[in-house]
Every structure is written in C-alpha cells, then in structure tokens.
Amino acid sequence: MTVFWILGILLVASAVMTVTQKSPVYSVVGLLANFLVLAVLFMTLDAEFLAIIQVVVYGGAILMLFVFVIALLSSGTTPFTEGPNRLPFARGPALAIVLIAFGALMYAVLREPLSPGTIVPPSSTLGLAGQPDVFGSIGDFGAALFTTHLLPFEVTAFILMVAVIGVVLIAADAAPQRTHGRHPVRPAREREPIVKVR
Amino acid sequence: MNFDPSPYVALSAVIFFIGVLGVLLRRNPLIVLMSIELMFNAANLALVAFSRAWVNNAGHVFAFLVITVAAAEAAIGLAIVVAVFRRSTNVDVDEVASMRG
Numbered sequence: 001m002t003v004f005w006i007l008g009i010l011l012v013a014s015a016v017m018t019v020t021q022k023s024p025v026y027s028v029v030g031l032l033a034n035f036l037v038l039a040v041l042f043m044t045l046d047a048e049f050l051a052i053i054q055v056v057v058y059g060g061a062i063l064m065l066f067v068f069v070i071a072l073l074s075s076g077t078t079p080f081t082e083g084p085n086r087l088p089f090a091r092g093p094a095l096a097i098v099l100i101a102f103g104a105l106m107y108a109v110l111r112e113p114l115s116p117g118t119i120v121p122p123s124s125t126l127g128l129a130g131q132p133d134v135f136g137s138i139g140d141f142g143a144a145l146f147t148t149h150l151l152p153f154e155v156t157a158f159i160l161m162v163a164v165i166g167v168v169l170i171a172a173d174a175a176p177q178r179t180h181g182r183h184p185v186r187p188a189r190e191r192e193p194i195v196k197v198r
Numbered sequence: 199m200n201f202d203p204s205p206y207v208a209l210s211a212v213i214f215f216i217g218v219l220g221v222l223l224r225r226n227p228l229i230v231l232m233s234i235e236l237m238f239n240a241a242n243l244a245l246v247a248f249s250r251a252w253v254n255n256a257g258h259v260f261a262f263l264v265i266t267v268a269a270a271e272a273a274i275g276l277a278i279v280v281a282v283f284r285r286s287t288n289v290d291v292d293e294v295a296s297m298r299g
Contacts, residue, residue: 001205008209015213015236019220024228031232034213038239045206045250050242050261057265062235062272069276070228073283085225094222102215109211115202115251126253135250141258149259156266163270171277 003044010037024070028063035059046126046136206247214240227282227291231275238268 014037017030035058042051126135134140145153213236220233242261249257 004205008205011209012212012216015216018232018236019216019224019229021229024226024232027229027232031235034236034239038243041206041243042246045246047246047249047258047261050246050258050265053262053265054242057269058235058239062269065272065276066228066232069279072280073228091223095219098215098218098222101218102211105211105215106208109204109207113202114204114207114248115200135253135255136258140255141262144255145259145262149256152259152263156263159267159270163273167273167277170274171280 004041007037007041007044011041024066028066028070031066032059032063035063048136049138049141050136201251203244203247203251207244210240210244210247213237213243225291227275227279230291231272231279234275235268235272238264238271 011034014030014033018027018034021027021030035054039051039054039059042048042054217233217236217240220236221230224230224233242264245257245261245264249255249261
C-alpha cells in the first residue's frame with residue numbers, strides 16, 4: 001500500500017504539472033512522468049504487457065508526436081500568444097460543475113468496497129510475474145486478444161487506417177506542387193483562411 | 199486473493215478530473231490534447247484495476263484498444279492543430295471560432 005501511495009502522489013503531481021504549465025514543453029515533461037508512473041502502477045496490478053505497451057506507445061510514439069508538433073509550431077514564430085478571453089464568466093460555473101461531478105464520483109467509488117464478493121469463473125489464473133500463461137502475461141493477453149476479443153482488434157485496425165488517411169488529408173498541403181499549368185501555385189499563407197480569425 | 203480496486207479507481211477519478219479541468223480551462227490546443235491523453239490514461243487505470251479485481255483479462259484487452267484509439271486521436275488532433283496554424287499564425291482555441299470549408 002505504501003507503493004500505491006507514493007505512486008499515486010507522483011501521478012497526481014505530474015498530472016497537475018501537465019495541466020498548469022505555461023509552456024507546452026514543460027507540459028510534455030509532466031506527461032512523460034505521468035506515463036512512466038502509470039506504467040509502474042500497471043506492473044503493480046499484474047498487467048505486465050500493458051506496462052510495456054504504455055512505455056512504448058505513449059512514452060515513445062505519442063509524446064514524440066507532441067514534441068515534433070511543438071518544435072514545428074514554435075520555429076521562428078511565437079504561436080502561443082493567448083488572445084482575449086472570449087468566455088470570461090465561464091471559469092466559475094465550469095469549476096463548480098466539475099467539482100460537483102467529481103464529488104459525486106468519489107462518493108460512488110468510496111462508499112463501499114468495490115471488490116467482488118465471489119469471483120465468478122476467472123478467465124486466467126494468478127501467479128508469479130514473469131511466468132507464462134498467468135494473468136496479465138503476454139501469452140495470456142495474446143490468447144484473449146486473438147480468440148475472445150478478435151472482432152474489436154480488427155475494428156482497431158480499421159480505426160488506425162482511417163486515422164492515417166485522415167491525418168494525410170488534414171495536414172498535407174491542400175494544393176500539391178504543379179510544375180506546369182496556367183494557375184501558379186500560391187504559398188499556403190496567401191490562400192483564403194479556412195478558419196476565420198476575429 | 200480478494201483485491202479491492204477502490205483506491206485505484208479513486209486515483210483514476212482524480213486524474214480524470216484534472217484532465218477535465220485542463221480541457222475546460224486551458225486555451226493552448228496542445229495542452230488541451232495532453233489533458234485528453236490524461237483522461238484516456240485515467241480510464242485505462244480503472245479498466246486495469248477492475249480487471250485485476252475480477253481476474254479477467256477483458257479489461258486488459260480493452261485498455262489496449264483504448265491506447266490505440268488514443269494514438270489515432272492524438273495524430274488527428276495534432277494534424278488539425280498544424281492545419282489551423284498553417285492558415286493563421288495564432289492557435290488559441292478561442293480564436294478558432296468557426297471552421298468553414
């Protein structure tokens with residue numbers, strides 16, 4: 001339980017750092033700490049494979065994407081100047097609603113223990129970490145992913161394909177370079193803005 | 199054998215609402231996206247904790263699916279940020295008031 005409290009404090013502190021930092025780079029550092037602490041929490045919950053995936057996918061791929069976009073947007077300009085606050089009175093009600101929802105959720109969680117009285121037939125067996133075919137190991141996880149939950153796995157492949165196509169459509173330059181033709185290609189900044197800025 | 203997931207779920211709720219506050223109160227789109235990632239992670243923590251309590255690996259599988267969906271969401275969100283920044287030099291989310299094609 002001591003481990004849980006240490007990890008929990010670290011997790012909350014890194015999350016607060018992520019949200020409150022002024023510069024997005026410091027937020028990314030907080031988010032990295034959050035992901036790593038969460039991976040350790042997954043290890044304490046016997047989810048070995050998910051801990052590894054957490055470090056590789058979140059800490060490796062997603063954070064790298066954030067860092068690249070920050071570097072791309074910050075090069076030579078100052079893109080993060082905050083404009084005038086368009087909703088100056090929304091902060092109080094937003095805080096109130098969030099606190100009420102948070103209180104209700106914490107009451108529901110902590111009212112009584114959530115542990116199951118009797119464990120209905122477990123799909124896998126508990127055992128020492130590192131052993132094959134015990135709960136949370138790679139073999140156990142893979143067997144569940146490719147037999148019982150095969151359809152969600154296939155749907156995930158479709159989601160990733162849609163995401164790749166969408167990213168190329170959104171982020172790619174709308175007018176590809178043409179070497180001939182009567183209309184010269186204008187640079188991106190001179191085109192009509194799709195997003196109107198007031 | 200009898201494992202109580204309550205502390206883990208409470209921690210998950212705390213992280214989730216820190217993410218909600220970040221989405222509601224911050225105006226930098228990158229930090230809003232990072233707050234959404236925090237909320238995904240909180241959901242994953244709850245899934246894994248309940249999975250451990252019931253000794254059933256369905257929670258692990260769905261946490262894995264949540265991770266892939268989060269990756270797709272981050273890629274699309276950052277692409278939108280880049281596209282908005284290409285049209286106007288300012289990416290304050292309050293300034294992006296209308297998106298017309």
